[in-house]
Amino acid sequence: WVLDKLKAERERGITIDIALWKFETPKYMVTVIDAPGHRDFIKNMITGTSQADCAILIIAGGTGEFEAGISKDGQTREHALLAFTLGVRQLIVAVNKMDTTKWSEDRFNEIVKETSTFIKKVGYNPKAVAFVPISGWHGDNMLEESANMPWYKGWTKETKGGVVKGKTLLDAIDAIEPPVRPSDKPLRLPLQDVYKIGGIGTVPVGRVETGVIKAGMVVTFAPSNVTTEVKSVEM
Missing domain, CATH: 3.40.50.300 (P-loop containing nucleotide triphosphate hydrolases)
Structure with missing residues (x-):
């Protein structure tokens, strides 16, 4: 219920879209992805689970x-x-x-x-x-x-x-074992969503699957072949 912020979610008592929440354990900084359990919203569950x-x-x-x-x-x-x-x-x-x-x-x-x-x-x-x-x-x-x-x-x-x-x-x-990240490979970041935030600009959202991303890097989006510079990174 804490992560179900949409009015429809709270009224129906179900999760509709994914929600992210961070907390710290004695060992890790954890990001919880609350994914829907209802069969009507399985595509949203796939978006969350794949990350x-x-x-x-x-x-x-x-x-x-x-x-x-x-x-x-x-x-x-x-x-x-x-x-x-x-x-x-x-x-x-x-x-x-x-x-x-x-x-x-x-x-x-x-x-x-x-x-x-x-x-x-x-x-x-x-x-x-x-x-x-x-x-x-x-x-x-x-x-x-x-x-x-x-x-x-x-x-x-x-x-x-x-x-x-x-x-x-x-x-x-x-007790979760962190998987080995292939940070030595070229950057690959599948996009989950793209937000346009006033005063900040275009904010692509996703998980870095391989490589690294940092401010100042020049990145290319496929398949449009658009190239741009990374201004800042948030987690």
């Missing part, structure tokens, strides 16, 4: 909600497949609304088992995925360990550097 280094798959733990999401035409299944197809190789699974399940260990284990099976079919290795039971509404296991789920001993995942352990969603975010 991510890691996907956080939010699964509703409520009775019937999880089952609908991973059904044949469910959005949980489609989003996991799209994330993998778009090259996002790291995944965190947050099982939300644990408060509605009365903090049930059996329900969490059931969801982990089912989810592991389908993300494996998509291409992810479940052993390299952190599964975290959370309640976004109450804040359980988001930043601090929850007192409502004493049965939860934390998540473990396999990485190139060995086994990593943690308790909260914040821990899982801090």
